[in-house]
Amino acid sequence: MIQLSGVEKVYNPRKPTEVYALRDVNLEISSGDFVAITGPSGSGKSTLLHILAGLDTATSGKYFFRGRDVSAMSDGEKCQLRNKKIAIILQSFGLIGTESALNNVVLPHIIGGTYNRKIDQKARQVLEQVGLGSAIKKPVNQLSGGQRQRVAIARALTMNVEVLLADEPTGALDQQNAESLVRLLTELNQNGLTVVIVTHNMAIAEKCPIAYALNDGRLSRTR
Numbered sequence: 001m002i003q004l005s006g007v008e009k010v011y012n013p014r015k016p017t018e019v020y021a022l023r024d025v026n027l028e029i030s031s032g033d034f035v036a037i038t039g040p041s042g043s044g045k046s047t048l049l050h051i052l053a054g055l056d057t058a059t060s061g062k063y064f065f066r067g068r069d070v071s072a073m074s075d076g077e078k079c080q081l082r083n084k085k086i087a088i089i090l091q092s093f094g095l096i097g098t099e100s101a102l103n104n105v106v107l108p109h110i111i112g113g114t115y116n117r118k119i120d121q122k123a124r125q126v127l128e129q130v131g132l133g134s135a136i137k138k139p140v141n142q143l144s145g146g147q148r149q150r151v152a153i154a155r156a157l158t159m160n161v162e163v164l165l166a167d168e169p170t171g172a173l174d175q176q177n178a179e180s181l182v183r184l185l186t187e188l189n190q191n192g193l194t195v196v197i198v199t200h201n202m203a204i205a206e207k208c209p210i211a212y213a214l215n216d217g218r219l220s221r222t223r
Helices: 045-052 075-084 101-112 117-129 145-158 175-190
Strands: 002-011 019-029 034-038 060-065 086-089 163-167 194-198 210-215 218-221
Touching: 002 045, 019 045, 019 218, 034 045, 034 175, 045 086, 045 163, 045 194, 075 086, 086 145, 101 117, 101 145, 117 145, 145 175, 163 175, 175 194
Parallel strands: 034 194, 034 210, 086 163, 163 194
Antiparallel strands: 002 019, 002 060, 210 218
16 A cells, blocks of 8 residues: 655755655555554654655655555645545644534535535544544533544544554553553554554554654664
8 A cells, every 4th residue: 555665854955954854764554554653752753654644755765655656746636645545643633622523523524625414424423433422512622632632533534544644642642541542543443444653652552563663764664
């Protein structure tokens, strides 16, 4: 499904402030994989995730998604990729605090002009699936960190994406909520969703069947 070949990301190239965020990264992810990417702060984890989501572009190397060269896509094509195939959940969740959980989930469809009654029904079903059936109408700023994370996941599922990318999904959660979230992601993966998690939490990473480590921009498989 996903293939990176010789991917490098360099900030301020050929300048005194040049920084290599990624160095010769090679990665293959198959449909249905559950992958953890670990590494210290500044190792390039978020940069890698942003490239996978099409939010950033590699300086060199190739990125293919289902055989399509993402490296050569226009910004509009990358946006379509995120809308239809790949969802990324950032640490900030990307939610509107004053809007309800339901409105946050259907917002991409409203913006894209695809909102209808079926989307509304599916959003409600997905919110039930992720354990937020009783919080559908609550403003997001009245929800806990774990609940807000689930709203972000519900939004991705309502969009029928094939890949869920999560940047430190348990970073702002206590241990109980973190474990609950990982159980949810595991269940979603078992139902066919491809999941890639960037995390500092080794206990969380150990629950993923496939694991990689990033150090100084270099990626190596650890499991």
